Amino acid sequence: MHGLGNDVANFSGRDFIRRIVYPMAAVMVVAIMVVTAVLVLSARQQNKLEVEASTRLATTALQVKAREVGRDLRNYTIRQDVYENVSRSGNIAWAATDGNIGPNIYKDLGYELVFAVAPGNRTIYGLIDGEPKDVDALKVMPRGLRDLLNVASIQADPTTSLIKSGSDIYVVAANGILPPSIDRSNVKPRDLTMLVFAERLDQKFLDRMGRDYLLSDLKISLDRVDDAEASIPLLTQDRVFLGTISWSPPKPGEQLLRFILPPLGIALVVLAAFAVLVVRNARRSTSALEASAKTVEAYAQTLKESEIRFKDVAEASSDWIWESDEDLRLVYFSTRFSDVTGLSPEAILGKTFEQFFSSDSDGDGWRQLAGSSDQRAFRDLRCAYRDANGNGRICRLAGRPIVASSGKFLGFRGTATDITEEVEAQERASHLAHHDALTGLPNRALFRERLNIALAATAEQTARVAIICLDLDHFKEVNDTLGHGAGDLLLQQLSNRLLGCVRKHDTVTRLGGDEFAIIQMGVAQPLEAEELSRKLIDVVRAPFTIEGQDLHVGVSIGIAIADATETDPERLLKNADIALYRAKQSGRATYRIFEAQMDAELQQRKALEYDLRQAVLKDELEVHYQPLIDIGKRQVAAVEALVRWRHPARGLVSPADFIPLAEETGLIVSIGEWVLETACRQVLDWQNLRVAVNLSPVQFRNRELVETVRQVLVRTGLAPERLELEITESVLINDASAALEILNGLKNLGVKIAMDDFGTGYSSLGYLNSFPFDKIKIDKSFIGDMDSKDKSGAIVKSVIGLGQSLNMVTTAEGVETPEQAEFLRQEGCDQVQGYYFSKPVTAPELSTFIERWDGARAWGDVAA
Numbered sequence: 001m002h003g004l005g006n007d008v009a010n011f012s013g014r015d016f017i018r019r020i021v022y023p024m025a026a027v028m029v030v031a032i033m034v035v036t037a038v039l040v041l042s043a044r045q046q047n048k049l050e051v052e053a054s055t056r057l058a059t060t061a062l063q064v065k066a067r068e069v070g071r072d073l074r075n076y077t078i079r080q081d082v083y084e085n086v087s088r089s090g091n092i093a094w095a096a097t098d099g100n101i102g103p104n105i106y107k108d109l110g111y112e113l114v115f116a117v118a119p120g121n122r123t124i125y126g127l128i129d130g131e132p133k134d135v136d137a138l139k140v141m142p143r144g145l146r147d148l149l150n151v152a153s154i155q156a157d158p159t160t161s162l163i164k165s166g167s168d169i170y171v172v173a174a175n176g177i178l179p180p181s182i183d184r185s186n187v188k189p190r191d192l193t194m195l196v197f198a199e200r201l202d203q204k205f206l207d208r209m210g211r212d213y214l215l216s217d218l219k220i221s222l223d224r225v226d227d228a229e230a231s232i233p234l235l236t237q238d239r240v241f242l243g244t245i246s247w248s249p250p251k252p253g254e255q256l257l258r259f260i261l262p263p264l265g266i267a268l269v270v271l272a273a274f275a276v277l278v279v280r281n282a283r284r285s286t287s288a289l290e291a292s293a294k295t296v297e298a299y300a301q302t303l304k305e306s307e308i309r310f311k312d313v314a315e316a317s318s319d320w321i322w323e324s325d326e327d328l329r330l331v332y333f334s335t336r337f338s339d340v341t342g343l344s345p346e347a348i349l350g351k352t353f354e355q356f357f358s359s360d361s362d363g364d365g366w367r368q369l370a371g372s373s374d375q376r377a378f379r380d381l382r383c384a385y386r387d388a389n390g391n392g393r394i395c396r397l398a399g400r401p402i403v404a405s406s407g408k409f410l411g412f413r414g415t416a417t418d419i420t421e422e423v424e425a426q427e428r429a430s431h432l433a434h435h436d437a438l439t440g441l442p443n444r445a446l447f448r449e450r451l452n453i454a455l456a457a458t459a460e461q462t463a464r465v466a467i468i469c470l471d472l473d474h475f476k477e478v479n480d481t482l483g484h485g486a487g488d489l490l491l492q493q494l495s496n497r498l499l500g501c502v503r504k505h506d507t508v509t510r511l512g513g514d515e516f517a518i519i520q521m522g523v524a525q526p527l528e529a530e531e532l533s534r535k536l537i538d539v540v541r542a543p544f545t546i547e548g549q550d551l552h553v554g555v556s557i558g559i560a561i562a563d564a565t566e567t568d569p570e571r572l573l574k575n576a577d578i579a580l581y582r583a584k585q586s587g588r589a590t591y592r593i594f595e596a597q598m599d600a601e602l603q604q605r606k607a608l609e610y611d612l613r614q615a616v617l618k619d620e621l622e623v624h625y626q627p628l629i630d631i632g633k634r635q636v637a638a639v640e641a642l643v644r645w646r647h648p649a650r651g652l653v654s655p656a657d658f659i660p661l662a663e664e665t666g667l668i669v670s671i672g673e674w675v676l677e678t679a680c681r682q683v684l685d686w687q688n689l690r691v692a693v694n695l696s697p698v699q700f701r702n703r704e705l706v707e708t709v710r711q712v713l714v715r716t717g718l719a720p721e722r723l724e725l726e727i728t729e730s731v732l733i734n735d736a737s738a739a740l741e742i743l744n745g746l747k748n749l750g751v752k753i754a755m756d757d758f759g760t761g762y763s764s765l766g767y768l769n770s771f772p773f774d775k776i777k778i779d780k781s782f783i784g785d786m787d788s789k790d791k792s793g794a795i796v797k798s799v800i801g802l803g804q805s806l807n808m809v810t811t812a813e814g815v816e817t818p819e820q821a822e823f824l825r826q827e828g829c830d831q832v833q834g835y836y837f838s839k840p841v842t843a844p845e846l847s848t849f850i851e852r853w854d855g856a857r858a859w860g861d862v863a864a
C-alpha cells in the first residue's frame, strides 16, 4: 500500500509528459515525416518516371518524325517520273509543278524546305515554304547537309538528321532519287541526284507533336536548358548540339501529393487534435491520479502515523491485544502480553478463558462471555489472572465479535489492560478516603457507611446497635504542653486500647481531633453499652507513656442506642453527641445514655445561646453592684460588679444561668470586657471605692487579657489600685504556669487580685502559696452553713487566720444575718458582703445606698 502510494505519487504530470507524451509525439512526428517523405519521394519518383517516359516519348516523336519525313521523301525518290524529270532531265518546271514536288509538298506535307541536289552538290531545284527558289541548298544549310548528302547517297533508305539553318532547326531527310526500276548496284552514289525534305522544328511543329504525344508546353531553344523540367537535346548525326526541346511533363507525384496531402493534413490535424484531446484527458486523468495518489499518500501517511501512534501507545501502555476463537479459546496475543505478564503466549495459546482467568469473584468478568450466547461488543470486564511469578493480577477486557462475511461468528478480538496498579491505587485511595491517616481507624465517612449497614441489619434483628461517642478530657493540655507529636502518639496508643475493648464486628472510628466513636453491634441490653463504656473509661484512665513521660487523660462518653423507634443514623449520632455533652457537663470521665429530655434541654440551651448573642448586640446586658463592707471602718469599701441580662421575655436572668453558656461559646470574652469597662467607668462616681470584677477562666486562655485590662484602665482613667479582679482556682487548674504569667502581668499593672469562692476547690492552699493574692473571698456556702455546721465555722475561722498570716484581705460572701456579720467581725474578717447589707443593685440604687449608709447604725444593728 505504502509502495503503491509512493509510486503513484512519484508519477507526476511532468513524468507523464516525459514518459508518454514526448515519445508519442516523437513517434507521431517521425511517422508523419516518414509518411511525408515516402509520399514526397514516391511523388518525385513518379515525376521522374514521368519525365523519363515523356522524354522517351519526345525522343520517339522526333524519331518518328524523322522516319515520317524519310518515308514521305522515299515516296518521291522512288517515283519514276521524279527520276526521269529531275535526275535525268533536270526539268525544274516539271518539278515545280503542283502535284510533283512543287508547292503541294509544302501545303500537303508541310515541308518548308525541298531541295534536289544533283551530283557535285549542285542544287537544281529549291522550294522554300512552297515557293520554288533558286538557291544553293548547301548555303541554306551550310553545316550538316553536305555530310548528310554524302551519307544518304550511299544508303538505299532515306537518311535523316537535324540540321540548323539560321536560327531554325530542321528535321532533314535525304535520299537518292532512284526508282525501283533501276538497279542500284549499277548506279554510283556520286551520280545520284539527292532529294531533300526538311521540316522546321517551329512552334507549330511542337504544338502538333505535343498534341500527338500528349506533351504539353513544348518549347524549343537553341541553348542548353538546364532548368527545364524535361528536355531532350537536339543533336546532328555527328552528335553536334543544335538546341533543346523542353516541355512540362505531367507530374503525377505532385498530383498525388495534391490529392493526398489535404486529406492527410486534415487527418493529421484531426489526429493532432485527437492526440491533444488524449493528452489533455490523460493529463486530467493523471492529475486526478496524482490527486488521488496524494490522497492515497496522505492516507498512507495518516495510516503510518496512526500505526506508529498505535504502536507507541500499545508499547507504552500496559495493554495487549488478544483474539479468541468461537469457543473462547485464546488464539492470539500481541507482544505486550509477554512484557506485562511475563507469560509466554505459547503457553497460553489454545487455553480457554476459563482456563486462563481466575474465578476470583472480584475478577471473573469473563464469565459474562462464557455464559452468554449473545456475541456483542463488550468492555470493562474485570478479569483476574496469575502472572509468570504466580502473583494475582487484574486486567480489564474489551472486545468485539469477529464476524465472517457470511455472518458466522468466529470469535472475539480486543484489548486487555492490566489494571492491577490502578485497582491497588483505588484500594489505597479508598482506604485513605475511609480511614484516618494517623490511627488507621475508619474515618467519619466509613463510620457512616458501616452505621447505615448496621442499622439496616438491625431493622430485621432483635439485637440493637449502640453508638458510643468518646471525647478525651484534657487532651488539649497534652497538645499544648508536649506538642502535637506527643498528642499524635497518644492518639495512636489510645486507638489500640479502644480496639482492645471491642469485639470483632464492632467499629472503632476516629471522627476527628480527640473525638472517637464506636459502633457496638448486637447490643441486647443498654447495660452492655454501659459495660463497654466503663471498660473504655478504665482503659483510657490508665497512664499513657509518651516520650518517657506518664500522661493522664480521661474520656467522656455519650451513648445512643438504636431501637425500633430510632434508626436514623444522623439522629443517633447527634443523640450520642448530646449524651456526651451531658457527660462532660457532669464532670467528665463518665458516660451518659441519651434520653429524650436531654435533647429538649439542649434545644433550650441553643435557644438561649441565640438569645445571648442577640443580647450582646441589643444591649440587654447591664451591670449590678453589691457593696463590700469594711468591718473595721464600718464603711463601704468596695463594690462587686455582677452582670445581669434583662431578657425581654424572661426578665432579669441570673449570671449563673448564662455565664457557663457564654464561657462555652466564647461570648464571655466580649461580655467580660464590656463588664470590666462599664464597672471601671461606673466606680469613678463613687469616690474612693474599689470595684471587683469577675474574670472567667476562658478569658484567661487569652494572653491578650493583660493588655485588655490595661487599655480599659487607660480608657476609663481608673486608678489601677481601685480595681480588683476576682478569679476562681479553676483558672489555675487548667494551665497554672500560663495563668500565673497573666496574673503577674495584671499585678504589674497595679490592680488587686482576689481568689474567689475560696475553699470550694481541691488545692486552694497550694495556689495561695504559688501566687501572692491580695484577697481571699470565703465562699458563701461556708458562711451559710456556719449556723448549722460547726465545721463550717471552723473552716471560716481558719481561712481568716490563713489570710491574716499571709497578709491577705479576707472577704466573706453571702452574709445574710447580723449574727454571721458579728461572728466574722469577732473572728477578724476584713470585709463582708451579703444580702444582709445589700443585694446586687443597679448603679443608681447603689448610689442611694452609699448616700444613706450609716455605718454606725448598720453595724450597731449588727452588734445589737
Ligand SMILES: Nc1nc2c(ncn2[C@@H]2O[C@@H]3COP(=O)(O)O[C@H]4[C@@H](O)[C@H](n5cnc6c(=O)[nH]c(N)nc65)O[C@@H]4COP(=O)(O)O[C@H]3[C@H]2O)c(=O)[nH]1
Residues within 6 Å of the ligand: 626, 641, 642, 643, 654, 655, 656, 659, 672, 675, 693, 694, 695, 696, 726, 756, 757, 780, 813, 814, 815, 816, 833, 834, 835, 836, 840
Ligand atoms: N444566696 C446569697 N447569694 C448572695 C449573697 N450575697 C451575694 N450573693 C450572690 O453571690 C454571688 C457572688 O458572686 P460570685 O461568687 O463571684 O459568683 C458569680 C460569678 O462567678 C458569676 N458572675 C457574675 N457576674 C459576672 C461577670 O460579670 N463575669 C464573670 N466572669 N462572672 C460573673 O456569676 C456568679 C453568680 O452571680 P450572682 O448570681 O450575681 O450571685 C452573686 C451574688 O448575687 C447572699 O447573702 N446570699
